[in-house]
Amino acid sequence: MKGFQLTEKEINQIVEKYPTPFLVSSLEEMRDNYRFLRKHLPKTGIYYAMKANPTPAMLQCMYDMGASFDVASAGEMEQLHALGIPGKRMIYANPVKDVRGLAMAERLGVRRYTFDDKSEISKIAARIPNAEVMVRIRVVNRNVLVDLNTKFGAAPDEALDLLQMAGHAGLNPIGICFHVGSQSLSTEAYEDALELCRELFDEAETRGMHLTHLDIGGGLPVPSAEGLSVNLKEMLEAIHARMEALFPDTDIWMEPGRFLCGTAVNLVTSVIGTKERNGHAWYVLDESIYGTLSGIIFDHWIYPMHWFRTGEERISSFVGPSCDSIDVLRRDIMVPRLYIGDKVLFTNIGAYSSVSASRFNGFEIAPTLIWEDLFQEDLPADLSRVEMVS
Ligand SMILES: *Cc1c(COP(=O)(O)O)cnc(C)c1O
Numbered sequence: 198m199k200g201f202q203l204t205e206k207e208i209n210q211i212v213e214k215y216p217t218p219f220l221v222s223s224l225e226e227m228r229d230n231y232r233f234l235r236k237h238l239p240k241t242g243i244y245y246a247m248k249a250n251p252t253p254a255m256l257q258c259m260y261d262m263g264a265s266f267d268v269a270s271a272g273e274m275e276q277l278h279a280l281g282i283p284g285k286r287m288i289y290a291n292p293v294k295d296v297r298g299l300a301m302a303e304r305l306g307v308r309r310y311t312f313d314d315k316s317e318i319s320k321i322a323a324r325i326p327n328a329e330v331m332v333r334i335r336v337v338n339r340n341v342l343v344d345l346n347t348k349f350g351a352a353p354d355e356a357l358d359l360l361q362m363a364g365h366a367g368l369n370p371i372g373i374c375f376h377v378g379s380q381s382l383s384t385e386a387y388e389d390a391l392e393l394c395r396e397l398f399d400e401a402e403t404r405g406m407h408l409t410h411l412d413i414g415g416g417l418p419v420p421s422a423e424g425l426s427v428n429l430k431e432m433l434e435a436i437h438a439r440m441e442a443l444f445p446d447t448d449i450w451m452e453p454g455r456f457l458c459g460t461a462v463n464l465v466t467s468v469i470g471t472k473e474r475n476g477h478a479w480y481v482l483d484e485s486i487y488g489t490l491s492g493i494i495f496d497h498w499i500y501p502m503h504w505f506r507t508g509e510e511r512i513s514s515f516v517g518p519s520c521d522s523i524d525v526l527r528r529d530i531m532v533p534r535l536y537i538g539d540k541v542l543f544t545n546i547g548a549y550s551s552v553s554a555s556r557f558n559g560f561e562i563a564p565t566l567i568w569e570d571l572f573q574e575d576l577p578a579d580l581s582r583v584e585m586v587s
Contacts, residue, residue, distance in 0.1 A: 200226070200420075200421040200460050200544070200545075201223040201226040201460055201461055201462070201463065201544070201568070202463065202503070202542075202544050203221060203463050203465070203542060205505045205540075207572075208465055208505075208540050208542065209540075211465070211566070211571065212465070212540065215564075215566065217465050217466050217467040217483055217484075217540065218464060218465060218466045218467070218482075218483050218484035218488070218489065218563040219464075219465055219563050219564050219565070219566055220462050220463065220464050220465075220489060220546070220550075220551055220563055220564070220565040220566065221462065221463045221465065221565075221566045221567075221568050221571070222250075222252060222254070222255060222461055222462045222547065222565050222566070222567055222568060223461050223462075223568040223569070224254060224255065224258040224461070224567065224568070224569050225568075225569065226460055226461040227255060227258055227259070227457055227458055227461040227547075228258065228262060230420060230456060230457045230458075230459075230460065230461070231243065231259065231262050231264065231457060232262075233420070233429075233433075234417075234433070234451075234453065234456070234457075237430060237433035237434055237437060238433055238436065238437050238440075238451070239437075240437075240440070240441075240449065241413070241437075241440070241449050241450055241451050242265065242448075242449070242450030242451070243259075243263075243264045243265065243450065243451060243453065244264065244265045244266055244267040244287075244288050244290070244412075244450055244451070244452045245259045245264045245265070245266050245267065245452075245453065245454070245457055246266075246267040246290075246415045246452045246453060246454030247266050247267065247268065247273055247276075247277070247454075248267075248269060248273070248454060248549075248552065249454030249455050249457070249458050249459075249547075249548040249549055249552070250454075250458040250461075250462070250547050250548060250549075250550070250551065250552055251273065251276060251552060252551070252565050253276075253280060254567045254570075255458060255461070256276070256277065256280055256282070257280055259457065260280065260282050260286070265286040265287065265288065265450075266282065266286060266287045266288070267287075267288055267290045267415070267452040267454075268287045268288070268289055268290065268291075268307075269289075269290065269291035269298075270291065270295075270297075270298050271295075271297040271298045271300070271301035274287060274289075274298070274301045274302060274305055274307065275301060278305055283305070283306065284302065284305030284306035284307040284308070285306060285307070285308055287302075287305070287307050287309075288307075288309040288310070288311070288412070288452075289302050289307050289309065289310045289311070290310075290311045290374070290412075290452060291311075292311055292312050292313040292314070292317065292333050292349055292350075293312075293314075293317060294310070294317070294320065294321070299320065299321070299324045299325070300324070302324075302325065303324050303325055307325075308325075308328060308329050309328070309329045309330075309331070309371075310325070310328050310329070310330050310331070311330070311331050311332070311333045311374050311412070312330060312331075312332060312333065312359070312363070313332065313333040313334075313349060313350050313351040313359075314351065314359075315359060315362055318330075318359075318362055318363050318366045318368065319366060321363075321368060322363075322366040322367050322368050326367050326368075327367060327368065327369050328368050328369065329368075329369045329371045329410075330360075330363050330368045330369065330370055330371065331370075331371060331372045331373055331374045331410060331412055332351055332356045332359045332360050332363075332370075332373055332374070333349060333350050333351065333373075333374045333375060333376070334350050334351055334352075334353045334356050334373060334374075334375050334393070334394075334397075335349070335350030335351065335352060335353065335375075336350065336375045336376075336377055336386065336389065336390040336393065337386070337389065338377045338378045338381055338383055338386035338416075339383070340381065340382050340383035340385075340386065341377065341378035341379065341380065341381045341382070341383065341386065341416070342378075342379060342380035342381075342496075342497055342498075343378055343379035343380060343496065343497065344378045345376050345378050345379065345416075346376070346378060349376065350375065350376075353393055353397065356373060356397055357397060357400060357401055357404060357406070360373075360401070360406060360408075361404065361406065364406070370406065370408070371408065371409055371410040372408045372409060372410030372411050372412065372447070372448075373394050373397055373398070373408065373410075373411060373412070374411070374412030374413075374414060375390045375394070375412075375413065375414050376414030376415055376416055376452070377390060377414060377416045378416055379415065379416050379454075379455065379496075380416070380418045380419065380455065381416040381417065381418065382418060382427050384427070384431075384432045384435045384436060387413065387435075387436045387439070388435070388436070388439050390413070391413070391436075391439050391440060391443050391444070392443070394411055394443075394444075395443045395444070398411075398444075398447070408447075409447060409448055410447065410448045410449075410450075411440075411444055411447050411448070411449045411450075412449075412450055412451070412452065413436075413440075413449065413450070413451045413452075414451065414452050415451065415452040415453050415454045415455070415456075417429075417432075417433075417451075417453050417455070417456035418455070418456065419455050419456065419459030419460060419545055419547075419548060420456060420459065420460055421460050421545065454548060454549075455547075455548035455549065458547035458548050459545055459546075459547045459548040460544075460545050460547060461547040462545075462546050462547030462550065462551075462565070463542055463543065463544050463546065464484060464489050464490075464500075464542070464543040464546045464550070464563065465540055465541075465542055466482040466483050466484045466540070466541045466542075466543070467482065467483050467538060467539065467540055467541070468480050468481070468482060468535050468536065468537050468538065468539045468540075468541060469481050469482065469483045469518060469537065470537065471535070471536070471537060474514075477511070477512045477513065477514065477529070478511050478512070478513040478514070478532070478534070478535075479513070479514050479515075479516060480513060480514070480515050480516070480532075480535055480541070481515075481516055481517070481518055482515055482516070482517060482518065482526065482541055483518055484517060484518075484563060485517030485518055485519045485524050485557065485558070485560055486517050486519075486523065486524045486525070486526060487517070487519055487521070487524065487554070487555050487557035487558070487560070488517070488554040488555065488557075488560060488562060488563060489546065489550045489551050489554050489562075489563050490517065490526055490543070490546075490550070491549075491550070491553045491554060491555075492546070492548070492549045492550050492553075493526060494523075495549060495553060496548070496549040498549070499527075500543040500544065500545060500546050501543065501544045501545055502515070502527060502530075502541060502542070502543055503541070503542040503543075503544065504532060504533065504535055504539065504540075504541050504542075505539070505540060506533045506534065506535060506539065507533055508533040508534060509533065509534070510531040510532055510533055511531070511532065511533075511534065512529050512530075512531065513529075513530060513531070513532040513535075514527065514528045514529060514530075515527045515541070518558075518560060519557055519558040519560065520558060521557075521558075551563065551565055
């Protein structure tokens with residue numbers, strides 16, 4: 198994986214046509230990430246967790262590569278449907294489903310569902326008799342940035358009871374799923390979860406229930422994240438080896454989100470104001486923590502930043518344009534002197550960024566430009582051909 202990073206020259210070409218802030222998404226980078234997973238986990242199916250980045254061209258690109266999709270709401274299913282993606286290529290992996298979501302899943306013919314409590318069984322059974330269901334179990338992972346197991350997952354010792362209840366309610370219990378938590382840097386978390394699932398599969402056999410499917414969830418880290426201490430190839434190969442040993446005949450898939458899209462997107466911003474505060478430099482950028490940069494809060498993420506000046510470095514802070522004091526993007530880093538109009542580039546900003554941007558304080562949501570559209574032909578003359586995240 199090369200990683201995707203615009204050069205100063207490319208940025209200058211694009212800003213001749215488009216005002217900042219904007220995002221640029223490389224479909225080829227996303228395809229590279231997809232191929233990397235395919236190569237090192239060759240038997241594991243891929244359901245792209247579209248909540249990480251549902252830009253239409255990126256969804257289409259993953260579909261064309263052969264991916265299916267992890268969806269959580271009627272809105273996500275509807276968006277895929279609008280692209281011509283059939284329900285059988287979706288798993289409804291939100292353990293608690295609302296009425297609209299179930300109605301949409303029924304309409305589009307979604308067959309696979311996850312759940313983590315008995316209260317969900319009758320809801321699914323009433324709408325989609327004979328649906329394939331997987332119980333989501335809680336797993337332990339200390340080496341993770343975002344722990345999802347405090348909110349999701351049944352206790353492992355209740356999992357088989359839940360699957361049996363689902364069977365009695367007319368559903369088709371096919372297997373187990375887990376999610377180790379997001380930005381996981383631990384192979385052991387996967388290995389431990391796989392061991393636990395093997396025990397549960399064996400116990401299910403003794404109860405006369407033959408489980409055939411395993412979903413190992415998302416959580417793989419953004420591949421070229423700053424400071425990433427794990428070797429991803431080794432991590433995936435270790436997970437693959439453990440799956441081969443423990444589940445040679447089981448149908449296995451994963452639900453990567455950030456791994457696929459994280460490195461595919463850059464954000465281009467401009468310095469719109471400068472200040473001296475207590476002897477340090479402050480720069481006001483034209484993108485906000487309420488916009489594309491909300492991952493700083495929600496995803497606990499520090500994005501790599503790049504500027505295009507050299508010279509003596511000073512202690513500098515970067516803030517967004519909104520009138521809220523929480524809108525601080527980075528504090529106290531060493532940066533050469535920047536001037537109004539200078540461009541500041543953020544990389545690895547493809548996951549959990551544009552999707553949760555708001556128009557707080559009336560600032561526009563930054564559009565996503567598709568890299569391959571920009572440079573294969575002339576730049577589109579207006580923003581109408583540009584992908585907008587709805
Ligand atoms: C969010 C989510 C994912 C993707 O998580 P990443 O950390 O982006 O890989 C996968 N599966 C489920 C059920 C999720 O909720």
